[in-house]
Amino acid sequence: MVGGAEGSFIGPIHRMAIRLDDLADLVAGNFSRNARRNAASGAAMRLDPARVYGDWRRLIDAEADKIDFLVVCTTNETHFEIAKAALEAGLDVLCEKPLSLTVAEAETLERLARRKRRIIGIPFTYVGYPMIKLARDIVARGEIGKVDKVVMEYLQGSFRKADRRNSWKMDPRIAGPSCVVADIGVHAFTMIEYVTGLDVKSLLADLSSFASGGLDDDASVIMRLDGGARAMLATSKIATGEENGVRLRVYGAKGSIHWDQESPNYLTVKYPARPDSVFRRKAPYIGEWSPVSVASSRFPAGHHEGFVEALANIYDAFVSAVLTRRAEDLPSAREGVRSMKFVEACLASSKAGAIWTKI
Amino acid sequence: MVGGAEGSFIGPIHRMAIRLDDLADLVAGNFSRNARRNAASGAAMRLDPARVYGDWRRLIDAEADKIDFLVVCTTNETHFEIAKAALEAGLDVLCEKPLSLTVAEAETLERLARRKRRIIGIPFTYVGYPMIKLARDIVARGEIGKVDKVVMEYLQGSFRKADRRNSWKMDPRIAGPSCVVADIGVHAFTMIEYVTGLDVKSLLADLSSFASGGLDDDASVIMRLDGGARAMLATSKIATGEENGVRLRVYGAKGSIHWDQESPNYLTVKYPARPDSVFRRKAPYIGEWSPVSVASSRFPAGHHEGFVEALANIYDAFVSAVLTRRAEDLPSAREGVRSMKFVEACLASSKAGAIWTKI
């Protein structure tokens, strides 16, 4: 693992997710550029100090033949070069989003992975939720008919309080040219394409900076999907009082789908002329709709799962791809490239006054 | 009353709202162009048959000196001429939205009302909800700080089923140049300006027609408010499974407000560093925040109020204005003109490819 020292937000979550299903062991790392923090993190994980490296390049050099894959949990600006080096060293890579700072970089990684026959996994964690997998399968089976409209939001209020942990996200040298869109907008975008099975073709975006001194911290996006459907996305870091408000609604000709990350074990389908159906995670009937939803559920219905299980599902798909050399239901380089195209289109559209922009 | 025959959607609701507080008696009407239906409606209301007119012009001629005000519940294309005739005859008018088919007409009515010193009331019913009045007062008192973002939706799925009652809304000769925006978008727009106390300055809109053969039945709108706030509006008639999904969220620098018409007796305020507050209609503490919210509540906390009480609140404000000759907290000609400007801006923006348009 590169990055993700003890005390960071995402590192410990990754380690818990890895351990949950016991599919892999963390054996080596370069957790921080700060030597003391790096060593302390390795010690806390009871790693062999010799395998705790002060530099990610040395980690890759020394470990490429010993490890099965590399996990990248660093800040955005380093994703590309680390992932590139790892792929070149023959490693499969699970890399945090955004995969890179530009579309060009993401495409480079995609090509490199294809050429080296390596697996890229990206923790678009929300597509790891069993009920999102169910949603995708319900749509794919035609239950709600042709999709016409998506109303999506991913709202946080985190920039309203002094949250030192996140402050690098406001720094373009580290975060890259986009903040809210690249940080959480990409999750929303990926969910839309995942659940509807449709590509976004063009969009217009209105980005604002209310609290972050320059980088976008609020975005309004209107999208056109393949086949004519419309999608709206509200995403923000200044939505005061919101913690992690991920809510997806998909309206088709025959029904609609409703999911809220704050109540992640349920999925509602509404119909024009039938009672709403509330699906419960791993209930006996889920298998009829979505075997993968059942397979990605751990606990009996009613015993709630949350974020760590969703991330563990990404890891399961990734480890399975590493073992079988075939990615299945894994957010990968394609999603990395698509999401970077989304980021660049939002930036370009907004800069030009919110005009329609191809993606 | 003109329009609103028995069996129509809105007519009986108006009559219930009028009766609820017993502030006025319905004494005369021209309920339908269909003579038989007109007579039957009058009879069902036990009106003097002599005061049930076959034509609204005759109604105004005969009744202008006898009645205190006229209620207009007809289809959109007739609002302007009926309201105009009534004002010219010296009557106060409560007229269904949209007030007219164009901004010019609405402004004509506004000027006419001012010149004749007549009252115009418009049943933007949602601003009649006690919790929306509370929301406005909470914002006005600075509790959530400067408003930066509004996320608004008004979603219906009614065009997904054959609903004959609504079919005229798809006919531009009757409904006018806009369907979803003029029919329900104006409610949402009025709520935004009412609750935030800010004017919308410009907008861009992307209108679509999925199920109605031409007129807009789905709209995505991005707005800029006075002072820089952004608002997003999703409004639709093709949001399958939605019945009357009116949901308002206002994000300020210090807190946010959340209201959902499907749970209208509650209002949630969320803060960055305090527990969320759930306000309950007419609870003992509401008066500290909003005397008007208390005054517009009828039943004790916990005994739920809904749509008819909200409409009755509009009537109360209107009748009070009729009696005192001073409108207070009444959606009136100004709101009628503003909402028509909103409609025209949406149509113009969308036609030009969703470009920023002044309002």
Next chain:
Amino acid sequence: MVGGAEGSFIGPIHRMAIRLDDLADLVAGNFSRNARRNAASGAAMRLDPARVYGDWRRLIDAEADKIDFLVVCTTNETHFEIAKAALEAGLDVLCEKPLSLTVAEAETLERLARRKRRIIGIPFTYVGYPMIKLARDIVARGEIGKVDKVVMEYLQGSFRKADRRNSWKMDPRIAGPSCVVADIGVHAFTMIEYVTGLDVKSLLADLSSFASGGLDDDASVIMRLDGGARAMLATSKIATGEENGVRLRVYGAKGSIHWDQESPNYLTVKYPARPDSVFRRKAPYIGEWSPVSVASSRFPAGHHEGFVEALANIYDAFVSAVLTRRAEDLPSAREGVRSMKFVEACLASSKAGAIWTKI
């Protein structure tokens, strides 16, 4: 109307409910024992002063031949004698609950009504909710199978604050021998028998007095229903923070029903092996299950109804019974007697140490 002066809790609600559907006119009354308040109330309702009486006996004497029915909204201890006098004078009576202070009195009224062929209506308002009517019909159609378990609650916190309006409810001379059971427990009891279609056969009750100085303000009741089902009831006036928490769940062999008065326009049915179904008031499919639920709904699905509509439904059933001389779906003398038996059984059981008591 007897009782229900302006400023009382229930009187104005009754008048609104009466007006809502315009089925009856209030023409005479004795609203208060306080002469000034009585006169002022009559004036506020624009009644003929000659028909505003200082005494309910004079009202009955003078009006028995002129009015169609009498509404009794007085305090509990007077219900019996007023209702009795009205029935003897040949009047139909709508009388607030509890119908009387004892079973014997209630049975006297039941017999008297039968003998005089008069209608008694009792505003057990909750059975007036369209979704409770739907619940009853769903159960009656066997959709949830044989009922085995009911979990019912009616929780208020009103005795936690000084609420002068309710203080008479703590006075046994006015309220009678029971407070919470007679005041709101009877609503819950009536709902259980109404929705399940089963009679309660025996019960044990544990009554407490936490805040009211003697009369029961908290009750825990376990009941056995005809056929072996069990029901639990928690009802309280000291459930701090609860406003009017009426929640009903009925568990059958094949499914269960869930209703919450705080969200009265929805009813959920849960199944062991199918998604939960959420029924929405007056949605297109409700008629297949319960024509009476549709008939007792006024506004389109999504436009919320609440307490006043439920009470108006009781009035509609009552007026219809008055006109047709046949009560249908009207809580009447039978429910009055049953609910008084429930009250007496609770008091007797609790006094004896919570032993099983027949009802």
Next chain:
Amino acid sequence: MVGGAEGSFIGPIHRMAIRLDDLADLVAGNFSRNARRNAASGAAMRLDPARVYGDWRRLIDAEADKIDFLVVCTTNETHFEIAKAALEAGLDVLCEKPLSLTVAEAETLERLARRKRRIIGIPFTYVGYPMIKLARDIVARGEIGKVDKVVMEYLQGSFRKADRRNSWKMDPRIAGPSCVVADIGVHAFTMIEYVTGLDVKSLLADLSSFASGGLDDDASVIMRLDGGARAMLATSKIATGEENGVRLRVYGAKGSIHWDQESPNYLTVKYPARPDSVFRRKAPYIGEWSPVSVASSRFPAGHHEGFVEALANIYDAFVSAVLTRRAEDLPSAREGVRSMKFVEACLASSKAGAIWTKI
């Protein structure tokens, strides 16, 4: 670990919970009496086959000096003898509930543990939820005043479908003399005493057997707590459509607490004269109320935690007790004895016709 083979309900959850925080390694086990299943389970966990034992006695003999503690996940009837043997061998024990089949056995274990200075941990998982710890601390700080009333439910519908995994719970030779009370009622009981800080002094219980051929599968219990508070408990295995409905409400003189396991990251406090407060797990203000709630939360507010984290919190407290030799916030022998007293009191009360029984 004894019991908990792959494919069992609770075994894999325990292993995930153990791994989540990486506080212990599973090194030896006797997972099943079925030799093949036992070996396969050990292999699936990549254990040294030499440490996968065919008999729990041999496991204890061989491993007592090598392992730090024993986890017991077997069926009920074996808990006592395994726990007893482990304690006698000097091992700390984490044993599934119910700790034993009788109070006498539980007391024996309690005494034995005290004498041998060993730690007993019992996974009353629900007291591991961060919001239940917050609830306890809110009550302890006097925020809701003196507790007067508890309304508790733990409702499942699992006996309504053929669920082979649970069928042993209907067999008194394996499950012991009680089913629903011993299996899930004890969770509810433990939560009541944990959150209120009050002991149950007496109770009356009405147990029924609707679907399980003898053992109780439905229970209604009324309790009196130290100081006079009343508690009601509805617990059932035949509440069709319920998955794992654990809901706790505590009403005090000044406020009330509301928690629902289906939405475990929130806790609502309601007041008579202030807006309801909704507390969110790990929000910035939680630490002011409950440091232990913060310490037992892993992910940032808004990233939901569920069942596995709650169980991991029990393990954390247990491992911490093992290391420090001091149990803190750990459900232990005392809770095991108390909950068995609850079970015996329920059985005795119900058998005698639901009479008041000391506990």
